[in-house]
Amino acid sequence: MSNARKLKGRELFEKIGKPTKIVAPMVDQSELAWRILSRKYGATLAYTPMFHAKLFATSPKYRKDMWCEMDGDPNFDRPLVVQFCANDPEYLLQAAKLVQDKCDAVDLNLGCPQGIAKKGHYGSFLMDEWDLVHKLIKNLHDNLDIPVTAKIRIFPEKEKSLQYARTVLDAGAQFLTVHGRLREQKGQQSGLADWETIKYLRENLPSDTVFFSNGNLLYPNDISRCMNQINCDAVMSAEGNLYNPGIFNADDCQDKEKVFPRVDVICREYFEIVKYHELSSASRTAMKSHLFKILRPFLPNHTDIRASLALLNAKSSFDDYENKVIIPVENVVKSIFQETDIEEKDTVVKGDVELWGGSYYTVPYWRCQPYFRPVNGVTADKRIVECLKRKAEIPLENVHEKEIKV
Numbered sequence: 001m002s003n004a005r006k007l008k009g010r011e012l013f014e015k016i017g018k019p020t021k022i023v024a025p026m027v028d029q030s031e032l033a034w035r036i037l038s039r040k041y042g043a044t045l046a047y048t049p050m051f052h053a054k055l056f057a058t059s060p061k062y063r064k065d066m067w068c069e070m071d072g073d074p075n076f077d078r079p080l081v082v083q084f085c086a087n088d089p090e091y092l093l094q095a096a097k098l099v100q101d102k103c104d105a106v107d108l109n110l111g112c113p114q115g116i117a118k119k120g121h122y123g124s125f126l127m128d129e130w131d132l133v134h135k136l137i138k139n140l141h142d143n144l145d146i147p148v149t150a151k152i153r154i155f156p157e158k159e160k161s162l163q164y165a166r167t168v169l170d171a172g173a174q175f176l177t178v179h180g181r182l183r184e185q186k187g188q189q190s191g192l193a194d195w196e197t198i199k200y201l202r203e204n205l206p207s208d209t210v211f212f213s214n215g216n217l218l219y220p221n222d223i224s225r226c227m228n229q230i231n232c233d234a235v236m237s238a239e240g241n242l243y244n245p246g247i248f249n250a251d252d253c254q255d256k257e258k259v260f261p262r263v264d265v266i267c268r269e270y271f272e273i274v275k276y277h278e279l280s281s282a283s284r285t286a287m288k289s290h291l292f293k294i295l296r297p298f299l300p301n302h303t304d305i306r307a308s309l310a311l312l313n314a315k316s317s318f319d320d321y322e323n324k325v326i327i328p329v330e331n332v333v334k335s336i337f338q339e340t341d342i343e344e345k346d347t348v349v350k351g352d353v354e355l356w357g358g359s360y361y362t363v364p365y366w367r368c369q370p371y372f373r374p375v376n377g378v379t380a381d382k383r384i385v386e387c388l389k390r391k392a393e394i395p396l397e398n399v400h401e402k403e404i405k406v
Ligand SMILES: Cc1cc2nc3c(=O)[nH]c(=O)nc-3n(C[C@H](O)[C@H](O)[C@H](O)COP(=O)(O)O)c2cc1C
Pocket: 024, 025, 026, 027, 028, 029, 048, 049, 050, 083, 109, 110, 111, 112, 151, 179, 214, 215, 216, 217, 236, 237, 238, 239, 240
């Protein structure tokens, strides 16, 4: 197909329904079953996990583990962007051609900061090789039937981040996702995403750029806060979505069943989706990890179920998952809801507006909710305050106690 007939970013964005809420690419976590569940709860676009382009192009076994004929099905898995990591333009093109009929665009991962990406020479480790980045994208832009897109991290310098984003767009990327963290911000050092730099890029790139913002979404109403602040076309969520698929239900912020759904309901719905899409071995493999995340607030209160889940693995039968985890969770929550004071207990309390512009919520442990990852032993809420303190150059001890409580 010639480039003249290929959809440009804005046309593609409109064709797929102008999605504003995107499930991020997540290795072993944004597979078919999870995308189906997330769409049910309000996601309007989803990315596959990152696939290794060379392995995808050359190893039938790898491909079978990652991708099945149900992936990208027009009836239940679109719109869909398939993401690859790569450092060789030809392997990337070969891999992309294998999926171009089953998705709406192919994305290049330029953000992965893990050791494996350093060793494999891909992801954020291409941030120092702009020529190669350009070639990888351009080759897809010139030779693939469908558009190419890219997901980047930022540099410490705003101006350099802007030049980098321009390189990516000049090469032919039709959507640009900006994850507002540096390459060094990973694991314990993740810290906060920098919305200011994301906004700077948005303001200084051509106004018709289809631009997605990624990072710092904890609650559904952070979505509108982010869209208003950055003026992006859409927001992308990874961890927020994993711990609470209800995060995308931003239009129903008043309905706690949608915004903070019950863990028993989500576990059952998700489990039935995995069972129904048995062909997807990626979905099967990811199930244990998803259940641990959905149940994160719940399991410390029911350690017997935690122990049972810990003993299961990808080869355990569906019956085992159902009898040892899904049904016991349902039974516990059912008995909680038979308590006489349940109405009082089952309330979600919104905290005051914090320094960072949003509020924390107190959510009962039987409902899905965000997880605040500790950084060097400090939880995210305190981290936010510390970060703001540094910016404002006022001593931490002056921070009011209420401001650092979840
Ligand atoms: C479990 C997990 C797997 C991830 N895998 C990928 C991936 O395959 N490709 C990618 O570009 N980013 C990946 N990321 C990064 C996310 O897409 C996202 O950029 C990052 O988590 C920041 O978003 P968040 O603040 O909403 O979590 C992953 C993140 C998580 C938590």
